[in-house]
Amino acid sequence: MRHAFLTDEQIDARALAHRRGLGFRDDRAIDFAKLMARLKARYPNFTYERVADDSLGEAEAQWDSQAKRLLITDTVFDGAERGEGRALMAVAHAVGHALLGHEGTFNRSPAGSPAERFSPKLRSMEYQARRYAAAFLIPDTPAVRALDATGLSRRYHVSMSAAIVRHSELRSGENASVSPSRPGGVAG
Template sequence: MSGDDEIESAARNLRIKLGIDDQLRPDMPTVVFKLKDHGMIRDYVRVPDHEMPDDEARYDSFQKLLYIRESTFCAANSMFTYSVVERRRARFTIAHEVGHVALGHDGVRFRGSTAAPAEQIVQKIRRQENEANRFAAAFLAPAHLA
């Protein structure tokens, strides 16, 4: 999948499936819970920051596990502890990983500095990372609510 229309459609369809299509600013931890409830992921793991210092999140399609660094998970839903920039980045990070899930990407995908060397080598990974970024944008700012 690479067309913008297809990716926007996938983002909209997931919003509908999760019952959040009318929400201007969906709560991303709730999105993760709903992914599990719908069987799209087996589970999610909140990883202590010191155990995942170089990445904010990753998705393992083989185990259907979503790993989210603790500070990223907390920032995605906190209004008082984290800055606006940190909250936006955390929400985008989670939406990006949700994109890998929704688009059926295979393998283990990282969101952070660990991904950079692999992305330079493998064109498929670059394409899927680009698709996940486009999905995240469409998921967080859908055209029908703009």
């Protein structure tokens, strides 16, 4: 599959569609255990594995498109199970690579990869996965746009820094069309 350029609006729309398609409500945080179970049920070739912290170098998680496998370090796995924002963001980033159809092996590292500086294609895919993760965890709906960063952080269990960035993204796109909220939604 060729790497496709996606606008921020297209990334947000895909993240929202995937979130809803996996049965998560717009007004609730993503539950890690449910996410892994629903990904496995919806995509039978998808697998995930908990690995030792040092097995991925500095990476927190890794998506391998050929093996259709997500590797998650012990620290991130434990944090995601507890609903910690940084850990959920690392998992959502790797899921973004998977559901956006990025081909290759992608490591989610705190500092990014040195290869990003030299490869426009890799830089684009990493940007898309970062944007996707934020949009997947904090959907773009009218009700969500009414919240401030503190409200986003509390409701969606993300770090305050992630909530501030997402709040800014939502504010900058206020004139763009947003997907309507679903009253009640699917139980999450």
